[in-house]
Amino acid sequence: MSATESNKAKIARRVVEVLEFFDEDHPNATVMDIVRRYNRPQSSTSELLSSLVSLGLLYKDHATRSFAPTPRAALLGCSVQSGVVRDGRLAGLIDRLSAQTGLGIAVFGMVGTTAQIFNWRPGKWQLRTSQTDGLAGGQHEVLTETAAGHLLLSTLPQARRDGLLRRINAEAPAERKFAFGEMVSRIQTCRDQGYASGVAGFGSIADVTAMLLPDQPEAQPLAIGLIYEPSEQINAEVLRDTLAEAIARCVSAAPDQGAAIERIAGAA
Numbered sequence: 001m002s003a004t005e006s007n008k009a010k011i012a013r014r015v016v017e018v019l020e021f022f023d024e025d026h027p028n029a030t031v032m033d034i035v036r037r038y039n040r041p042q043s044s045t046s047e048l049l050s051s052l053v054s055l056g057l058l059y060k061d062h063a064t065r066s067f068a069p070t071p072r073a074a075l076l077g078c079s080v081q082s083g084v085v086r087d088g089r090l091a092g093l094i095d096r097l098s099a100q101t102g103l104g105i106a107v108f109g110m111v112g113t114t115a116q117i118f119n120w121r122p123g124k125w126q127l128r129t130s131q132t133d134g135l136a137g138g139q140h141e142v143l144t145e146t147a148a149g150h151l152l153l154s155t156l157p158q159a160r161r162d163g164l165l166r167r168i169n170a171e172a173p174a175e176r177k178f179a180f181g182e183m184v185s186r187i188q189t190c191r192d193q194g195y196a197s198g199v200a201g202f203g204s205i206a207d208v209t210a211m212l213l214p215d216q217p218e219a220q221p222l223a224i225g226l227i228y229e230p231s232e233q234i235n236a237e238v239l240r241d242t243l244a245e246a247i248a249r250c251v252s253a254a255p256d257q258g259a260a261i262e263r264i265a266g267a268a
Contacts, residue, residue, distance in 0.1 A: 014040065014048055019057070019073055020137045023121070028066040037133065082216050084250065090213070090224075093250040094121050097226065100242060104135065104227040108148040108210065109220070113168050114140040115149035117202065118222070127229060130203035135227070139202050144168055144178055147190075147198030148210045148225050154191035155212065155221040161187065195243070197236040200227050209239040214251055 017038050021029055031046045049067055052058040057073045060066075084090050090107070097105050104123035108115050120137045129135060143149030144165070153161055165184070169177055190196045200208035210225030224247070226239050 011048075014038070014045075015052065016138060018048065018052065019069060022069050025122075028061070028064070028068050030064075030066050082213075082222075084213055084215065085222075089250050089253055092253075093224065093246055094119070096246050096249070097224070097242070098123070100246070101226055101239070103239075104206075106135070106148070106208070106225050106227055108152060108223045108225060110143065110149075110152045111140065113143055113164060113171070115143050115146050115152055115201075116140050123227070125229075127204050127206050127227065129205075135202055135204060141201040142168060142172070142176070144172075144183060145176070145199070146201030147196040147208050148200070148223050150183075150187050150198070151190045151196035151210050151212060151223050152221050153187045154196075156219070195240050196223075196225075197240065200225075205229060207236070209236050209243065211240070211243045211247060213247065 018029075018034060021034060021037060026033070031042060031049060034040060034045050034049070035042050049058060049060075053060045053067070056070055058067045059070055061068070078086050084093075094105050094107070097103075098121055102124040104127060105121040106117050107119040109118045110116070117135065117137050117139045120135055122134075127135060131139065141149065143153055153164070156164070162184070165180060169180065172178075195209065195211045197209045198207060200206040204227075206227050206229050208225040208227045210223045213222040213224060216222050224243070226243065228234050228239075
């Protein structure tokens with residue numbers, strides 16, 4: 001990779017980091033908030049935030065010198081997403097599960113040979129992890145190293161899935177290689193059951209209980225999972241039922257796609 005390409009990748013990563021900084025606990029951010037969170041240079045961070053203001057992705061409060069995301073940041077790419085994402089039901093589902101369980105909630109997608117955390121909502125209890133900043137959006141884990149990855153793999157046609165598994169195994173270091181038949185069996189179990197429970201991965205000691213979101217585009221599965229450290233107080237079967245009920249409510253809240261849309265009088 002050339003130095004120019006490397007710099008472009010760094011800039012793109014830092015833009016995403018800024019946008020992912022904002023959440024319920026951090027509705028606003030100063031330059032120093034971003035600097036401290038990601039260990040970035042102050043001068044370039046200040047320049048980046050100013051650029052995002054110019055692009056209409058951030059508001060700047062000149063009185064407090066703080067920044068907040070604009071609606072444009074939320075709406076980028078929204079119109080081409082599946083209904084559950086586009087109409088806000090996924091955000092409502094995350095809110096519901098967070099309020100019901102107090103656990104960490106992740107939305108997982110498949111990127112190449114990895115499962116990626118597309119969205120992360122921290123729970124009430126901090127998870128132990130080797131990641132410097134804990135779990136966060138954008139983090140990757142090899143599909144075979146996380147139960148959520150097994151669930152995502154279960155959506156693929158057998159030929160593609162088997163080819164992907166062989167590729168992962170071929171590229172894995174010796175200590176990470178797996179028995180092909182055993183892995184296929186785990187993935188088939190996820191497909192048969194419609195959910196996955198097991199190791200969360202992503203550098204944590206946590207477990208995850210995850211289910212697929214319905215009506216996603218082909219080869220672009222999404223899963224939502226509850227992440228927790230193993231405990232006698234946590235029952236994976238109860239979490240599975242909680243997930244299933246919340247997803248069912250989310251789906252039933254879908255707007256009536258067959259409803260007629262009345263044309264405004266006089267419109268062409």
